[in-house]
Amino acid sequence: MQIGSLIKYHRTKMKLTQSQLANGICSVPHLSKIENNSKEANVETIRLLLGRLEVTVQDVEESEQNIHILLKQLLKNIHYLEVENAKITYRELDMYKEIIAFTKHIYLYELYKLRYHLFNNDLPTAEYQIKWLQSQRQNFSQHERYLLSYFSAIALLMRGKYGEANEQLSAIILENAESNLFEGEIYYHLALVKGHMKHPEHAIYFGKKAIQLLQEQFNYKRILHVQMSLAINYSQSKIYDEAFVYYEHLIRNSILLHQTDLLPQIYHNMGDLRHKMGDYAMALDYFKKSSLTMQKNTEHYLLCLYNIAITEFRLEKWNDSNASFALLNQESIKIKVPHYQLYSSFYLMLLNDNKQKAMHFLEDRVVPYTRKTDKQRDFHHHFSKMLTDFYVNEGKYEQAVKFIL
Numbered sequence: 001m002q003i004g005s006l007i008k009y010h011r012t013k014m015k016l017t018q019s020q021l022a023n024g025i026c027s028v029p030h031l032s033k034i035e036n037n038s039k040e041a042n043v044e045t046i047r048l049l050l051g052r053l054e055v056t057v058q059d060v061e062e063s064e065q066n067i068h069i070l071l072k073q074l075l076k077n078i079h080y081l082e083v084e085n086a087k088i089t090y091r092e093l094d095m096y097k098e099i100i101a102f103t104k105h106i107y108l109y110e111l112y113k114l115r116y117h118l119f120n121n122d123l124p125t126a127e128y129q130i131k132w133l134q135s136q137r138q139n140f141s142q143h144e145r146y147l148l149s150y151f152s153a154i155a156l157l158m159r160g161k162y163g164e165a166n167e168q169l170s171a172i173i174l175e176n177a178e179s180n181l182f183e184g185e186i187y188y189h190l191a192l193v194k195g196h197m198k199h200p201e202h203a204i205y206f207g208k209k210a211i212q213l214l215q216e217q218f219n220y221k222r223i224l225h226v227q228m229s230l231a232i233n234y235s236q237s238k239i240y241d242e243a244f245v246y247y248e249h250l251i252r253n254s255i256l257l258h259q260t261d262l263l264p265q266i267y268h269n270m271g272d273l274r275h276k277m278g279d280y281a282m283a284l285d286y287f288k289k290s291s292l293t294m295q296k297n298t299e300h301y302l303l304c305l306y307n308i309a310i311t312e313f314r315l316e317k318w319n320d321s322n323a324s325f326a327l328l329n330q331e332s333i334k335i336k337v338p339h340y341q342l343y344s345s346f347y348l349m350l351l352n353d354n355k356q357k358a359m360h361f362l363e364d365r366v367v368p369y370t371r372k373t374d375k376q377r378d379f380h381h382h383f384s385k386m387l388t389d390f391y392v393n394e395g396k397y398e399q400a401v402k403f404i405l
Contacts, residue, residue: 003046006060006102008035010053025049064103067096071105074112078119079185081221090116107133107140111147118154126155146172150182157189160375162196169193184213188222191229200233207233224250224259228266235273243273264294268304275311284311302332302340313347322351339376342366346383359390367403 011021022031025048026041034041034049041049050056070093077086093100093109100109110133117126133148140148150172156165169190187210194203207230214223231246247270254262271286287308294301309324325344332340346366349358362383370380384403391400 003060003102004034004037004041006055006099007031007046007049007053009099009102010050010055011035014053016053021049021052025052063096063099064105067093067100067103067105067109070096071108071112074116078115079182079217079222080219086116086119107136107144108147110136111144111151114151115147115154118151118158121158123155123158130155150186154189157193157196160196162193166190166193166197184210184217184219184222187213188226188229191226191233195229195233195236198236200236203233204230204237220253220257221259224253224257224262227253228262228269231273232269235269235276238276240273240277244270247273264290264304265300267293268300268307271307271311275307280311280314284308284315287311297331297335299335299337302328302335302337305331306340306343309344309347313351318351322348325351339369339379342369343379359387363387 007021011018018028018031018035022028025031026034026045030041030045031049034045047056050060070089074086074089074093076082077089097109100106110129114126114129114133117123117129130148130152137145137148149168153165153168153172156162156168169186172186173190187206191203191205191207191210194200194206207226210226211223211230214220214226227246227250231243231250234240234243234246247266250266251263254260254266267286267290271283271290274280274283274286287304291301291304291308294304305324305328309321309328312321312324325347328340329344329348332338332344342365346358346362349355349361367380367383367387370376370383387403388400391397391403
């Protein structure tokens with residue numbers, strides 16, 4: 001604790017001058033040096049100064065100890081995905097924010113605040129926090145620099161900057177940076193990055209390492225998220241039986257651990273797996289089960305509606321597909337998600353016997369849109385192939401060549 005800075009803080013808070021505080025205790029120049037942390041004062045002088053400020057040495061020591069305990073508790077709450085407990089701990093820490101600046105925990109506190117904002121998916125606040133922390137980096141300990149690097153990598157992952165996140169997380173592992181509680185988490189986040197980069201074999205490797213470490217820490221909630229990642233990447237690798245086993249474990253364990261908020265995603269992913277396997281009837285059942293339990297007015301809900309509609313289309317349930325695409329169009333307009341507006345509009349034209357109009361709309365509006373961003377890469381491949389096949393069937397081979405990827 002920087003006791004001098006703390007004395008100055010309480011003096012100014014009580015609106016006392018240096019002369020008023022020092023009167024009968026020490027000289028004003030002596031107090032000035034204490035407040036600037038440039039002079040070690042004897043214990044009795046400190047006790048008298050704090051007493052006049054209505055603060056005791058014991059109060060100061062207890063506050064610093066409580067801050068230390070709460071910081072450790074906040075990190076554990078986040079690590080073990082204890083959402084409500086994390087909120088409570090963060091509020092308790094916030095009660096000490098005025099004096100944390102005078103302790104050795106100042107940068108650790110700011111770093112844990114960053115992790116808390118990321119935990120709550122508050123990316124704008126987290127990015128503002130990262131900028132401030134970067135400006136203070138020269139004052140950090142090695143451990144604090146490690147934390148900043150790791151937490152910044154999580155922010156990059158959340159922003160979709162997978163290449164940068166991959167470099168940062170890989171560097172942390174290669175440098176054998178002290179990780180303690182974080183090691184399993186780091187491998188989990190690296191597995192997510194590898195999955196997004198379409199490297200499923202690497203994602204599976206790092207996911208398995210993550211599970212091993214998280215099991216040693218009895219972090220069963222996070223293991224569910226790693227299992228989800230593994231199931232997705234086994235599916236991407238076309239190892240369908242293994243993926244299905246993971247999804248079955250996920251359903252059982254999510255219910256057992258009261259993590260039922262994961263069930264809509266699990267059901268949706270099982271639908272996606274069955275769709276890849278060509279079992280469209282079973283896929284449709286899972287997609288519908290997901291839509292009934294999923295939060296509405298979200299992009300995940302729109303994706304689920306799209307998958308229901310496209311699966312009905314493949315099953316030649318034309319009326320059902322038409323109704324599902326109409327609902328998707330309506331919902332995507334409501335929450336302003338343009339790509340699902342485009343996709344649903346295209347299929348509605350197709351389903352209402354406007355094939356020529358639909359294909360022109362696909363060429364003029366949809367494919368140029370999907371070409372713009374990596375996030376729509378799979379849709380871009382799908383729609384480009386549709387155009388290629390259409391023009392080949394029409395005998396317009398020069399047109400078809402334009403859309404061959």
